[in-house]
Amino acid sequence: xxxxxxxxxxxxxxxxxxxxxxxxxxxxxxxxxxxxxxxxxxxxxxxxxxxxxxxxxxxxxxxxxxxxxxxxxxxxxxxxxxxxxxxxxxxxxxxxxxxxxxxxxxxxxxxxxxxxxxxxxxxxxxxxxxxxxxxxxxxxxxxxxxxxxxxxxxxxxxxxxxxxxxxxxxxxxxxxxxxxxxxxxxxxxxxxxxxxxxxxxxxxxxxxxxxxxxxxxxxxxxxxxxxxxxxxxxxxxxxxxxxxxxxxxxxxxxxxxxxxxxxxxxxxxxxxxxxxxxxxxxxxxxxxxxxxxxxxxxxxxxxxxxxxxxxxxxxxxxxxxxxxxxxxxxxxxxxxxxxxxxxxxxxxxxxxxxxxxxxxxxxxxxxxxxxxxxxxxxxxxxxxxxxxxxxxxxxxxxxxxxxxxxxxxxxxxxxxxxxxxxxxxxxxxxxxxxxxxxxxxxxxxxxxxxxxxxxxxxxxxxxxxxxxxxxx
RNA sequence: GGCCCUAUCGUCUAGUGGUAGGACGAUGCCCUCUCACGGCAUAAACAGGGGUCCGAUUCCCCUUGGGGCUACCA
Numbered sequence: 001x002x003x004x005x006x007x008x009x010x011x012x013x014x015x016x017x018x019x020x021x022x023x024x025x026x027x028x029x030x031x032x033x034x035x036x037x038x039x040x041x042x043x044x045x046x047x048x049x050x051x052x053x054x055x056x057x058x059x060x061x062x063x064x065x066x067x068x069x070x071x072x073x074x075x076x077x078x079x080x081x082x083x084x085x086x087x088x089x090x091x092x093x094x095x096x097x098x099x100x101x102x103x104x105x106x107x108x109x110x111x112x113x114x115x116x117x118x119x120x121x122x123x124x125x126x127x128x129x130x131x132x133x134x135x136x137x138x139x140x141x142x143x144x145x146x147x148x149x150x151x152x153x154x155x156x157x158x159x160x161x162x163x164x165x166x167x168x169x170x171x172x173x174x175x176x177x178x179x180x181x182x183x184x185x186x187x188x189x190x191x192x193x194x195x196x197x198x199x200x201x202x203x204x205x206x207x208x209x210x211x212x213x214x215x216x217x218x219x220x221x222x223x224x225x226x227x228x229x230x231x232x233x234x235x236x237x238x239x240x241x242x243x244x245x246x247x248x249x250x251x252x253x254x255x256x257x258x259x260x261x262x263x264x265x266x267x268x269x270x271x272x273x274x275x276x277x278x279x280x281x282x283x284x285x286x287x288x289x290x291x292x293x294x295x296x297x298x299x300x301x302x303x304x305x306x307x308x309x310x311x312x313x314x315x316x317x318x319x320x321x322x323x324x325x326x327x328x329x330x331x332x333x334x335x336x337x338x339x340x341x342x343x344x345x346x347x348x349x350x351x352x353x354x355x356x357x358x359x360x361x362x363x364x365x366x367x368x369x370x371x372x373x374x375x376x377x378x379x380x381x382x383x384x385x386x387x388x389x390x391x392x393x394x395x396x397x398x399x400x401x402x403x404x405x406x407x408x409x410x411x412x413x414x415x416x417x418x419x420x421x422x423x424x425x426x427x428x429x430x431x432x433x434x435x436x437x438x439x440x441x442x443x444x445x446x447x448x449x450x451x452x453x454x455x456x457x458x459x460x461x462x463x464x465x466x467x468x469x470x471x472x
Numbered sequence: 473g474g475c476c477c478u479a480u481c482g483u484c485u486a487g488u489g490g491u492a493g494g495a496c497g498a499u500g501c502c503c504u505c506u507c508a509c510g511g512c513a514u515a516a517a518c519a520g521g522g523g524u525c526c527g528a529u530u531c532c533c534c535u536u537g538g539g540g541c542u543a544c545c546a
Contacts, residue, residue, distance in 0.1 A: 010546045045545055102544070118474060119542090143544050160477070169475060169542090177544050184546050208476060208541045229477080231539095236483090238538060266484095269495090273485055277494050296485080299539060303483045306496045316509095352508050362508090379505065419505085429505040440507035 003035025004198045007061075007068075008188070010042040011053035014249035015060040017302070018203060018233050018241050021267045025230055026201045027066045028268070028290040038195055039068035043076045044187055060250045064260045065283065073195070075187050082182040085190050085220070086144055086175070094219045095175060097133050097142040098125040120171025121145065144179070145172040146186070146216065153211035158199075158228035159295045165211035173212060185212045193222040201228045201292070204299075205240065228292055231271045232299040241302060257330055257356025259318075262311035269310075270300040280313045308354045315353050320346055330356045335367050344450040348442050366450055369459060370437040374466035379429035384467050387430045390422060391467070394431055395460050398453060407448040415445070434463035 007023040009015070030037035039061070043049035054074075061067060075082075089095035098121075100108075105121070112119040126147065128136070136142065150168035157163050175186035182190075192200065192213075200210075207229045217224060232240045241248050253263060265281050273296075274281065274289040281289070315323065324346050328336060335342055345363045353359055364370075378387045397415055401408045407415075419427035432444040435456060441447065448456050 008546090012546075042546065048545065098544095105544090113473080116473090141544095157477095163476075165476070174544055181544085183544070188546090203540090204477065205540055206546085209546090231478085234539075240540070269484065271484090273495095275486095277486075279484090279495055298478050300485090301483060303496065306484065309496055349508095351510095423505090425505040427505080432505065436506095438506085442507080444505080 001198060003030060003033040004038065004196050005030050005035060005201055006038035006040050006192070006195065006197055008040040008042050008191075008202075009057055010045060010048070011050060011057060012045065012048040013053055014251055015057045016241070017248045017250065017253075017267065019057070020060075020064065020066075020250055020263070021233060021270060022201070022203055022230060023061060023066050024064075024264055024267055025228075025272075025292075025295075028286055029199065029201060029292055030069075031287040032290045035198075036069045037067075038070055038197070039072045040191060040195070041072060041074045041076075042184065042187065043074055044182055044184065046076075049076070056251070060254070063254065064250075064264060066264075073191070075182070075191065078187075078191070079180050079182075081194065082176070082187055082190060083179045086179050086182065086186070089146070089175075089219060090144070092219075093147070095144050095146045096126055096128070096172075097137065098145045098172075098174070099128075099136050099140050099142050100124060118169060120169065121173075123172055126172065142178070143174045144176040146175045146219070148172050149215055149218075151215075153214055155210065155214065155227060157207075158201075158226060158292050159231075160229060160297060163207065163210075165208065167211055167215060170212060175216070185209055186216060189213050189216040189220065189222065192225060193217070193220065197225055199226045199228065201230065204229045204232050228295070231296050233267075233270055234299045234301045236301065238299070238301060240299075257358070258307065258311050259314045259326070259356075262307070262314040265314065266307045266310050269306075270302070271296040280310065280317070312354045315356075316351055318350075320350065323350060327356055327359055331360050332367075341366065341450060341452070348446045348450055352442075365436050365438055365441065366447075369462070372433070372437040374463075374470045376439055377430050377433050377463055377467060379423075379425040382426055382430075384470050386426070388464060388467050390418075390427050391430055391434060391460055391464055393418060394427065395457060395464075398448070398457060398460075403453060406453045407445065412445055430463070431460075434460045 005026040007019075007026050009019050009023075027037045029035070039058070041054050041057070043054065058072065086095065090097070100121075108122060109119045125145070148167050148170050152164055152166055154162060154164040173185065174183060176182045188209075191197075210227055210229075214224070235241050250263075261283060264283060264286070265279075268281070268286050268290075269279060272290070272294055273279075274285075275294070278285075318326070320343065324343055327346060331342075345366050346359070349359060349363055352362065378384060394415060397411060397418065398407070401411050415427070415431075428444050432441060432447065433439070435444055435447040435451060436442075437459075451459070
């Protein structure tokens with residue numbers, strides 16, 4: 001049988017890391033099994049659902065490369081289908097109208113609690129006659145309740161093994177606020193059946209919804225589905241990363257310069273691990289090695305340092321042109337104007353970037369010479385006169401040779417030979433500071449390569465001036 | 473409170489009926505003009521108590537810890 005899975009977010013917030021992880025596991029499972037991955041927007045909650053959140057979810061999934069194989073389905077566009085199915089349940093006496101007000105229910109709940117009884121709906125409206133119902137329907141608001149059968153529901157979770165629930169603890173749950181206002185547990189069951197979903201892979205927070213959905217499936221005579229409940233992603237406080245807070249939206253990570261593949265790689269490792277000890281994985285490798293049997297049972301704490309490291313590894317694995325492209329949104333427009341310098345700057349910093357934002361911070365000195373103090377030019381306690389001598393000597397070496405291949409091999413060798421003779425630090429440090437204006441930076445030869453002859457000589461000139469005025 | 477899930481270094485995890493391996497992070501050393509990178513090394517865990525067994529981190533039970541759910545949200 002063809003495997004069909006779905007990611008079914010409700011558009012009540014921006015796409016969140018937990019959601020991405022659920023989508024990813026579904027997608028990997030489908031890809032690995034040669035199945036179909038569906039996207040369903042669960043927007044039955046009209047108050048909380050917003051179009052912009054739906055757009056955010058779809059765009060971000062696209063950015064991640066986790067794309068549905070069939071057109072997106074929206075629950076808000078399927079109200080007729082739910083109505084038909086609700087009517088069917090009512091006609092078959094498997095569901096009934098309930099006219100109890102929230103106040104009544106709350107009172108009932110409190111009374112049960114104080115008597116030490118497990119609180120659940122009393123079933124008061126269940127026995128209303130057809131006439132009573134149609135009379136009341138004219139005047140009072142009503143919800144639709146499902147007649148919960150009392151049984152032990154047990155299912156075999158692909159991750160957790162056998163799980164059991166006693167449905168008599170649930171009471172008759174509300175499955176719709178009206179014929180055209182379905183609620184989650186009901187709508188999910190109808191849609192999963194209609195979309196011929198075979199496996200439901202979702203977060204552990206849904207574990208206790210599963211038996212409710214299973215009894216609904218039985219009531220309809222729908223085929224059963226196989227469940228897998230993923231361990232939750234936890235914050236440093238070990239609490240579920242909640243989408244109620246605006247932090248941890250995927251956009252934040254995107255804007256901070258995390259790569260889609262690094263994010264996916266990080267997320268897949270939260271609760272799953274390939275058979276071998278490899279951790280840096282391409283999406284293709286994730287697909288081929290993915291196995292739901294290897295998914296962890298316990299929640300996983302989100303570890304930002306590991307994300308940084310994975311992002312660093314994925315940046316390194318990228319080729320330079322690709323990285324240049326990715327970096328463009330993260331730098332000032334004028335940086336791109338000199339393509340050669342920009343590309344070379346990317347080249348030398350590729351192995352130092354934790355995220356794409358770092359590039360602007362680390363490389364700004366290349367595009368604009370920073371102001372700096374002359375006192376940082378000399379290496380240790382070298383007298384200024386000597387530093388001037390060294391820099392002057394280096395400058396003359398740089399003036400020789402072919403412009404196109406600057407700095408050419410001979411030049412590099414000459415500088416290194418000179419440095420060897422005079423003391424590496426005594427030559428290389430001042431040269432590097434002259435070129436970068438900073439105490440910490442990439443090496444001087446790399447900087448010559450990025451800056452080119454003209455700019456390098458100008459910067460050395462500035463350094464010589466600074467040193468000169470130090471002497472007076 | 474009730475129901476359910478869960479438990480290996482700080483974190484992510486591997487693993488087995490014969491006491492634990494990797495990764496991130498941390499620390500130290502090496503490389504080195506600086507910062508990164510890289511290399512090497514060190515510290516760091518089977519929650520506790522009962523069983524079963526010749527022997528349990530591994531199997532069972534209990535406790536404890538952690539988490540989720542307990543909506544006319546999803």
